[in-house]
Amino acid sequence: MxxxxxxxxxxxxxxxxxxxxxxxxxxxxxxxxxxxxxxxxxxxxxxxxxxxxxxxxxxxxxxxxxxxxxxxxxxxxxxxxxxxxxxxxxxxxxxxxxxxxxxxxxxxxxxxxxxxxxxxxxxxxxxxxxxxxxxxxxxxxxxxxxxxxxxxxxxxxxxxxxxxxxxxxxxxxxxxxxxxxxxxxxxxxxxxxxxxxxxxxxxxxxxxxxxxxxxxxxxxxxxxLKIHQRIDYLVLDVDGVFTDGCVYYDANGEMAKKFDMRDGMGLEILRQNNVEVVVMTSENSELVAQRMKKLQIKHTFLGVKDKFSFLTHFLSERNSSFGAVSYVGDDVNDLANICSVGWSFTPADATDVVKANADYVLTHNSGAGAIRETCEIILKYNKRYEGI
The missing domain is CATH 3.90.550.10 (Spore Coat Polysaccharide Biosynthesis Protein SpsA; Chain A)
Known part of the structure; x- marks a missing residue:
């Protein structure tokens, strides 16, 4: 029927x-x-x-x-x-x-x-x-x-x-x-x-x-409904997480964004420990696409406004769940995922409403080590699941 x-x-x-x-x-x-x-x-x-x-x-x-x-x-x-x-x-x-x-x-x-x-x-x-x-x-x-x-x-x-x-x-x-x-x-x-x-x-x-x-x-x-288990996926916003949230423009449009190189090393170490990195941003930026390609992050999704729905779809296709996800976001469009994943993080300079709902407020600001700090926390957390 x-x-x-x-x-x-x-x-x-x-x-x-x-x-x-x-x-x-x-x-x-x-x-x-x-x-x-x-x-x-x-x-x-x-x-x-x-x-x-x-x-x-x-x-x-x-x-x-x-x-x-x-x-x-x-x-x-x-x-x-x-x-x-x-x-x-x-x-x-x-x-x-x-x-x-x-x-x-x-x-x-x-x-x-x-x-x-x-x-x-x-x-x-x-x-x-x-x-x-x-x-x-x-x-x-x-x-x-x-x-x-x-x-x-x-x-x-x-x-x-x-x-x-x-x-x-x-x-x-x-x-x-x-x-x-x-x-x-x-x-x-x-x-x-x-x-x-x-x-x-x-x-x-x-x-x-x-x-x-x-x-x-x-x-x-x-x-x-949150559940805690081994973290298999780290999902990241870009502006206000990878970057300080500032965008530099010239007469031709978007010109530059600043990324922290130490974040890239943290993500590489995380992947070596079997945690997949996913980037999900509402912006459709060629600069972001180039940077994620440089970081070899194959799961990069640009122009995603409804991040909760898309993440639900992403996990469903992999027979996984929100409990296996750690998420880093900084603004209201990240809230649904912040409230749903196994562990959620937000930079020290994130919006107040996100800091009020995240599981963990990081000590580092966006674009200044917030991602690297998250990676180190996840590596320590996942050790409790080794040998299980």
């Missing part, structure tokens, strides 16, 4: 202007659910938007997977008053209903994981439901407007551990068979399966305070 997902995005947002493109942990909001969808059991994922900038971004950033596609939605179905169902109906017509299961994913639910998507699909594929949606089991006491309780007896107030609570729709994942959707034109209909997600996924991003709450929840979750 062909399993297709749609992530509807609108260009304009009144609550938080530019919400879908606003950076959460250094990544556009929509990229969190998009990455999970890529590594789920879905066959294809359409970003359905009226924003050409998002379309261009996706084509640049996700070239490494054939699963991600883009489709422009019409202005009428991208207005404030348009329903999500109207966008789904438009999408189904544009793709000529070439799917067996249609999955709706919401960009405003960045806590969605691939397994949540897979569980929703499983309700249809294995449990033979017509549709499925994600819910949260909340233990809140609910009241009606007339002052009467909905879900408990005020004279027999239950303890939390004895209270079943309520299942509340969290708006993250919906799935439906093609037949059910064509019959109802609704995201769910017929027999509906429920997929439970953690209670924190109930927070909706409608204001900047919601944004801060969800970003903190996401940061904490990434850090809790």
């Amino acid at each position: 062909k399993k297709t997902a749609i992530i509807p995005l609108r260009k304009n947002s009144k609550g938080i202007p530019g919400k879908n493109k606003k950076k959460m942990l250094g990544r556009p909001l929509f990229s969190w659910v998009l990455t999970e969808a890529i590594f789920s059991e879905l066959d294809e994922v359409y970003v359905f938007t009226d924003d050409q900038e998002i379309v261009d971004y996706i084509k640049r950033e996700y070239f490494w997977t054939s699963k991600v596609k883009t489709l422009l939605r019409n202005d009428e179905n991208a207005s404030d008053t348009a329903s999500t169902e109207s966008a789904m109906v438009e999408f189904a017509g544009l793709v000529k209903t070439d799917f067996d299961i249609l999955c709706l994913l919401q960009a405003t639910s960045p806590l969605t994981k691939a397994e949540n998507i897979n569980d929703a699909l499983n309700e249809i594929l294995s449990n033979k439901k017509d549709a499925a949606l994600t819910v949260v089991n909340t233990h809140r006491f609910i009241w009606n407007a007339d002052g009467t309780p909905q879900n408990y007896d005020v004279f027999k107030r239950p303890r939390r551990q004895d209270f079943d609570g309520l299942l509340i729709e969290n708006g993250a994942v919906y799935a439906t068979t093609k037949e059910a959707f064509l019959t109802s034109n609704n995201r769910v209909s017929g027999s509906i399966g429920l997929v439970k997600m953690p209670e924190e996924s109930l927070v909706e991003i409608d204001s900047l305070s919601d944004w801060d709450i969800v970003e903190k929840l996401l940061t904490d979750r990434l850090k809790k």
